[in-house]
Amino acid sequence: MRRWGGFLVLEGNRQYKRNGNDRVPVLLLWMRYWTDDLLSALMSKLGVIIALSSATLQGMLLPGAGQTAGKKDGADGRAQYKIIIGDNIPVTSRRPFLCTLAAWRDLSGHGPILVAVGNPYEKKPAVTVIELKAGQAIVSATGEEDSRFGASLLAVGDITGDGVTELAIGAPGAEFSRGVVSILDGHDGRELHRWLGSNPGDAYGTALALTDVAGESGSVLPAMVIGAPCFGESHAGYIEVRRLWDGANLGSCQGLPGESFGFCLAVDRTPTSGGADIVVGAPGALNTHDLSEQDGAVYVVDGSTFLSRRRIDGGIGFGWSVCIARSFFTGGAETSCVVVGEVNLNSGKVIVLGGDDYAILRAIPCPDASDTCFNAKFGWKLANVGDCDGDGWDDVLVSAPQADSEESPDCGALTLVSVLKGTVLTQSFGQEPFFQIGWNLCMLPERAGSARKQVAVSGKSAVTTVTIARSE
Numbered sequence: 001m002r003r004w005g006g007f008l009v010l011e012g013n014r015q016y017k018r019n020g021n022d023r024v025p026v027l028l029l030w031m032r033y034w035t036d037d038l039l040s041a042l043m044s045k046l047g048v049i050i051a052l053s054s055a056t057l058q059g060m061l062l063p064g065a066g067q068t069a070g071k072k073d074g075a076d077g078r079a080q081y082k083i084i085i086g087d088n089i090p091v092t093s094r095r096p097f098l099c100t101l102a103a104w105r106d107l108s109g110h111g112p113i114l115v116a117v118g119n120p121y122e123k124k125p126a127v128t129v130i131e132l133k134a135g136q137a138i139v140s141a142t143g144e145e146d147s148r149f150g151a152s153l154l155a156v157g158d159i160t161g162d163g164v165t166e167l168a169i170g171a172p173g174a175e176f177s178r179g180v181v182s183i184l185d186g187h188d189g190r191e192l193h194r195w196l197g198s199n200p201g202d203a204y205g206t207a208l209a210l211t212d213v214a215g216e217s218g219s220v221l222p223a224m225v226i227g228a229p230c231f232g233e234s235h236a237g238y239i240e241v242r243r244l245w246d247g248a249n250l251g252s253c254q255g256l257p258g259e260s261f262g263f264c265l266a267v268d269r270t271p272t273s274g275g276a277d278i279v280v281g282a283p284g285a286l287n288t289h290d291l292s293e294q295d296g297a298v299y300v301v302d303g304s305t306f307l308s309r310r311r312i313d314g315g316i317g318f319g320w321s322v323c324i325a326r327s328f329f330t331g332g333a334e335t336s337c338v339v340v341g342e343v344n345l346n347s348g349k350v351i352v353l354g355g356d357d358y359a360i361l362r363a364i365p366c367p368d369a370s371d372t373c374f375n376a377k378f379g380w381k382l383a384n385v386g387d388c389d390g391d392g393w394d395d396v397l398v399s400a401p402q403a404d405s406e407e408s409p410d411c412g413a414l415t416l417v418s419v420l421k422g423t424v425l426t427q428s429f430g431q432e433p434f435f436q437i438g439w440n441l442c443m444l445p446e447r448a449g450s451a452r453k454q455v456a457v458s459g460k461s462a463v464t465t466v467t468i469a470r471s472e
Contacts, residue, residue, distance in 0.1 A: 081388060083414055083428035085437070086465040089456065090135050091117050091128070099458045101442035102153035103132075104165050113445055114138075115456055116167055117463060118150025125149035127169055132444070132465070141169070141189060147180070148173035154208040157222060159244045162187050168224060170205025172197075179204025181226055183244070193247040197228050201235060204228040209265035211303055212276045213243060213250060223250060225278055227262030231286055237261035239280055241306060251306035253278075258285040259297060266322040267303070270336040276303035279338055281319035292317040298340055300358060312358050314351065317344030323382040325352075325394040325419040337361065339396050339419060341379030348378035350398055352419055362422040366400060367415060376403035376413065383441040385416070385453045385468055393420040397455060397468070399438025405429040412437035412459060416468060428466075436460035 091099055100118035105111055113132040119125055127150040128140040143149020152170035159166050164186035174180040179197035181204065184190070197204025207227030215221040222244045229237040238254040239262045255261020264281035278301040284294030296318035300310045321341035326334060337354035350364040366378035378400040388395045396417055403413035411430030414437060418425055430437035437459040444454040444465070453468040 080471040081416060081426040082469055082471050083416065083426055084467040084469065085428065085431055086467055087135075088462040088464045089115060089117065089130060089132065090137070091119070091130075091463050095121060095460075099440060099463055100150055100153050101440055101456050101458065101463070102155050102167065103442050103444045103456060104155035105445040106163075106165075114165075115442070115444075116153050116155070118153050118169070120148040120151040120171075120173075125171075127153065127167070129167070139189060141184060143169075143171050144174060146173055147171040152205055152208045154210065154224070156183065156210060156224060156244055158186070159183070159222070160185060160187075160192065166192065168208055170208055170226075172203040172206045172228075176200040178202055179206070179228060181205040181208070181224075193242075193244075195226070195240075195242060195247070198238075199235075202228040202230050202238075204240075207262060207265045209267050209278070211241065211267045211278060212269065213241070214304065221245065225265050225267065227265050227280070229260040229262040229282075231260060234258065237263070237282065239265070239278065239301065239306075241278075241303075253280075253299075253301045253306045253308055255280070255282050255299065259283075259294070260285060260292075261299070263319065264322050266324050266338070268300075268324045268336050268338070270324075270326055270334045277301065277309070278303050278306075279322050279324065281322045281340070283317050283319040283343075292320065292344055296320070296342070298322060298338065298353070298358075300338075310358055312340075312353060314340070315342055315344070317348075318342040318351070321379060321382045323384050323396060325384055325396060327393045327420075337419065339382055339384075341382055341398070343377055343379050348373070348376060348380075348400065350379050350382070350396070350417065352422070364398075364417055364422050364424075366403075367424050367427055373400075374404070376400040378403070378413075378415070381438060381441040383443050383455055385443060385455065386446075388416065388453065388468060389418055389425055391418065391420050393418070395419060395425065397441060399441055399457070401436045401438040401459070403429065408433040408435075410434045410436055412439075414438055414457065414466060426468075430459060434460060435462075437464070 098121045102116040105113050115132050116129050118127045126142045128137050130137050149171040151172050154168040156166050156168050166186045168183045170181050172179040178200050179202050181195045182191050183193040209225045211223050211225050212220045213223045224242050226240045236254050236257045238252050240252045241250045259282040261282040266279040268277040280299040283296035284292040298312045298319045299308050302309050320343040323339050326336045340351045342349050352361045354361045366373035381399040383397040384394050385397050398415045401412040405411050413429050415427045416425040440458040442456040455466045457466050
């Protein structure tokens, strides 16, 4: 009786320093704001949604791509938004910022929201399922010591036919870091599937994502993508696709040695992609401080043939995090873009890729209003929170877990950005100094009839719920 809808979250400690902020000529700023207002008027008064090509977006909305990011809505009279930090979710970990998260609701859509919380770095790693409203743990599972059991979590839907959602759990440190992925029955906790990485050091199960594969007679079957980044200079990471109902290995795709191919995953199910394409982050080899010091890349892998269709290269740490943002246009047509986090020693930003060639449409740097960028890790995690501002495109919540506010050092920040405009809709900081909100993000199932979006977020001292809503 539970609906699938979990999100994988990864872990680690990375640093970067702030870059200087580019300034945009006043004329270009005026042109940008005038263009935004004109589009808003056309959409609101005529009820028309304007579909723009990649080139038009780049030329019309992006005079100096990414340079206008940081402007918050509301200055020109448009709707404002707020991020409300709510109640803490009870966890047993001594280091909540390392907790991983997944969430789902029963298949009826009216039952309680359940949140799985992983503690992969405890001496005895465990995963606990908590009923969110009651704040009570209802079931738990433990892994072997040093296995990093629970490093990735994913609710995979009902694959046994008993009406209960199953949970996939990654343990990339198990079996001499060969890595193990298990699927546990949501009803009684028994192990339905257990898959191992190919070689010691593969870190199989670092990332998990749901996808669709073709079945017989044109049917579509659920499957799971598993990332094995093979941390190190001499080994090539890979992804593997497994059919859920019988565990069959449908195929794999490999990156280049030393680039951590498979570090993070997202799946694009839009019709314009020609099927369920798999987006794979490869942020570069990690050093002894778990930092990327190499140029990274993002791959787009064909979800039917499992062959790489395109590789997009970026700067140091490019491909640290990925998600998909979609738009629905008049007549039901749908398009999408890839949102990528670039996190490194020197800077952090979010980059939007779109079009058939996955060109860079815009780059969104860390907002500079409160001097939050130095060592902030902006772009650490990304979460698609749906269309909050009504522009027809999904918006994205971006975490910066070591951002400073004007009052509190190291409190962390959550920033809601418009994928279409590249602007900041709102930003909120952690509740206290060193709270470090935003190490992990997990979208919660929406409540029926509610326009508010809820996200589970881990910080240094707690796992908490966050609500995104319009300001009254």
